Amino acid sequence: MAGTVPVSGDLTMDNLAATLTRREQSAFEQVTALSIDPAQTRNLVTTVSQPQQLGGLSICAAGAASQGTKILSTTVYISGTKTNVDLYRLP
Amino acid sequence: MAPINYSSSALDADVAAYHASIANHALDIAKTQRNQIVFRIIAQVDAAYGAFELNLSTRRAGLQTGGDAAQLGLSAAATLVGASDIKDILSATSTAFQGTRLSVDKNFFEQKTTESLVSQMRASRKNLQAQILLSLSNRDVNSYPLESAWGDVVNYYYAGTIPSALVDIAGKAGSDAVKADQTLKDAVKELTPGTPDQAKQAVTIRSEYEALNKAISSGNETSVKAARETLAKILTNAKIQFDPGASASNLLEVFKQAIIATADDNAKLQTLDAAVKSVASQ
Incomplete structure (x- = not known):
């Protein structure tokens, strides 16, 4: 199941983070990359297999303070709009 | 020619x-x-x-x-x-x-x-x-x-x-x-959109899996037996078929496959979450 799969570009930050968290927890995977799909208004997430349980994910506007450890900074579609965000791993 | x-x-x-x-x-x-x-x-x-x-x-x-x-x-x-x-x-x-x-x-x-x-x-x-x-x-x-x-x-x-x-x-x-x-x-099908509540359910289920996995991996007979009983209850409550005579490790694998099946299925996620919580509350 691991690999690169599309994710809706219409989600809020909270729901995108929840979608990625659910994926990691349920599919025994870990998000390694997140970006926009250059061909469509949607995002692409890349995952690898991960046997150990990881903390949840949180997404906030780039530069905003958040709990956890920042995994990556990227540009994604949030509610259909390109947005610069930071992805955090919660403890 | x-x-x-x-x-x-x-x-x-x-x-x-x-x-x-x-x-x-x-x-x-x-x-x-x-x-x-x-x-x-x-x-x-x-x-x-x-x-x-x-x-x-x-x-x-x-x-x-x-x-x-x-x-x-x-x-x-x-x-x-x-x-x-x-x-x-x-x-x-x-x-x-x-x-x-x-x-x-x-x-x-x-x-x-x-x-x-x-x-x-x-x-x-x-x-x-x-x-x-x-x-x-x-x-x-x-x-x-x-x-x-x-x-x-x-x-x-x-x-x-x-x-x-x-x-x-x-x-x-x-x-x-x-x-x-x-x-x-x-x-390729897009990831099933999740809500914060569904993410919590996924974390809860996965945490239960990790706890059961740890107990079985310990090799402690009492812990393994208890884990097996818990797994049997979870699978029964979730209406997931399993071999009654299967080992704890085998039941854990059945549980894992049931978890994976929830990744793209909200109904299965709901059912498995309820099954896990019902066992935890006992």
Whole structure:
């Protein structure tokens, strides 16, 4: 199941983070990359297999303070709009 | 012997006449001579190809082993039909070209039906012939001299060979694979959107899995037994079938597969979450 799969570009930050968290927890995977799909208004997430349980994910506007450890900074579609965000791993 | 014979001596004479016309600046005459030479060669190649195609279909059908078929198929047309001066000249014109064609994997040939090979050869020949005829019609000897036409005729000749057909099929297959890959990529289902509540459910379920996995991995008999009982309850409450006599490890694997199944199914996520919570509350 691991690999690169599309994710809706219409989600809020909270729901995108929840979608990625659910994926990691349920599919025994870990998000390694997140970006926009250059061909469509949607995002692409890349995952690898991960046997150990990881903390949840949180997404906030780039530069905003958040709990956890920042995994990556990227540009994604949030509610259909390109947005610069930071992805955090919660403890 | 091909029904239309164009000997190498006749070709030499025609080429000499063509060059004489060029030297005399009789370009219209030279164009006519060029065209006649090319048309006669094409007729010769067509005759050889017709015999080759028939030969291929009948002989390949009768061959017993793949090795025999490969030996037949990877031979150029010139080796399968009667000797012909023009074909010999064409064959010798570009050894390097032929070598490239012969690099095709024999196994690839064996996977292809005669019909697909013949179809590809016909299509390639038709395309090249159309290009040649268009150039002969529209271009003078300055922009399309006999030497250029000769190169196109050599390509036309090789388009009617099995190695060429295999290369074309392989190239087409590669192109199709790229398109198919893109189509597949477009068709990949998007991740099922999740809500924060569903993310919490997924974390809860996964945490229970980790706890049970830790207990079973400990090897402690009491812990393993307790984990097995918990797993049996969870699976029963979630209405997931399992072998009542299965070990704790096997039940843990059933639980894992049930978790994976919730990744794209909200109903299953809800059910499994409820099953886990019901056991935890006992």
